[in-house]
Amino acid sequence: MAITVYEKIKKISKTFPNSPGVYFYLDGAKKPIYIGRAGSLKKRIASYFRTKDPRIAEMVRSAKGLKFEKTATLLEAIILEANLIKKYWPKYNIQEKDNKSFDYLVITKDKYPRILTVRGRELQKFGAGKAKIFGPYQSYRLLRTALGLVRKIFPFGKCQPGQGRPCFDYQIGLCPGICIGEISAKDYKKNIDNIALFFGGQKKRLLKKLKKMNPPAGGPEKIAALKHVADIALLQQNERIGIQKGDGVFGRVEGYDISHLSGKDPVGAMVVFENGEKNPAEYRLFKIKDLKGGKNYSDIDMLKEVLERRFNHKEWSFPDVVFVDGGMNQVKAAKEILAKRNIFIPIVGLAKIGGHSASAYMADKLIIANSKRSGRELLISSKKIFQAIRNEAHRSAISFNRRRGRGF
DSSP states (O other): OOOOHHHHHHHHHTTOOSSOEEEEEEOTTSOEEEEEEESSHHHHHHHHTTOOOHHHHHHHHHOSEEEEEEOSSHHHHHHHHHHHHHHHOOTTTSTTOOGGGSEEEEEEOSSSOOEEEEEGGGGGGSOTTSEEEEEEESOHHHHHHHHHHHHTTSOOOOSOTTOSSOOHHHHTTSSOSTTTTOSOHHHHHHHHHHHHHHHTTOHHHHHHHHHHSSSOTTHHHHHHHHHHTTOOHHHHSTTOOOEEOSSOEESEEEEEEEEEETTEEEEEEEEEEETTEEOGGGOEEEEOOOOTTGGGOOHHHHHHHHHHHHTTOTTSOOOSEEEEESSHHHHHHHHHHHHHTTOOOOEEEEEOOSOSSHHHHHHOEEEEESOOHHHHHHHHTTHHHHHHHHHHHHHHHHHHHHHTOOOO
């Protein structure tokens, strides 16, 4: 029996590497009908042959070929994907989106160039020659995260040049000081040009340029960082992308806390921060139900119950990071519940070392699971955000406990 085209493509998919890159579904003329990117080409392509989505199944069935192009990092795959979509405009990439609904990176040609993220419908504001435009990107969150990561290597300002006072981003190292005149327009433009090279998919040219500078711009450390900038757990775990918010990278963070009144009427609270901001509309409250263990039913058991019940709600938006109020035991409990469901997103706990004094607040210890080293560095740098999430989860749980309103 002759092997079908579908079976041939499925066989080809099994040869894909477990590394980041871009993949192409092709038509009979070997032109792309769909272009995508992945942190693991092998895992992503395998998922296409298990899908229950009829649109994806139709695309896979109609394809006549399949190929890939490896990249060093997922971030480079994201940028390559955007440049290739712009080149080919594949049928299934634009089937349900017109050019006006894609997202783009815009670099203006001002004295101090501005870096903007805009919708396709807004591109007419930037006439020919007025700006450099990169994209299309299929996700605003994706683009913002990529830009946030690159900004850690090539800082740029969002402030008003020469405003006379340092902006917040300058204080945390994300602005090179255009607000206080610390960098000249000429040197600032060089920095922006580096960003343009990177988003233009010209990383090799950029690395060569940096190495030739005397002394090298930012030194060998910057070049090494550029090579590995996207090796970040928050980008690779389920490829759910967060957003740069001053002192951290976030998408949707769910924070959990347990509260009870002297052991009675225990409740659990789930608060949600999206892009570093509270989203009360997404908060959920749980009355603890399984108290068969009586006094032996610990806060850890209650946390497990809340997480079990939360992840039974598949219709709720999926988190990028799970935060639990507590230390190693709470983190282990959360990891156990998520692992049962094959969920391996970053889990963060915050252990209170001392009391409520300012010094104790500074001593709060982050406990992190399911994150590689570079991802851990980003999470650690976001301690203030997690403290805010901890406080909000605690406030919400206590408030619910007092009200004894209706939970889930």
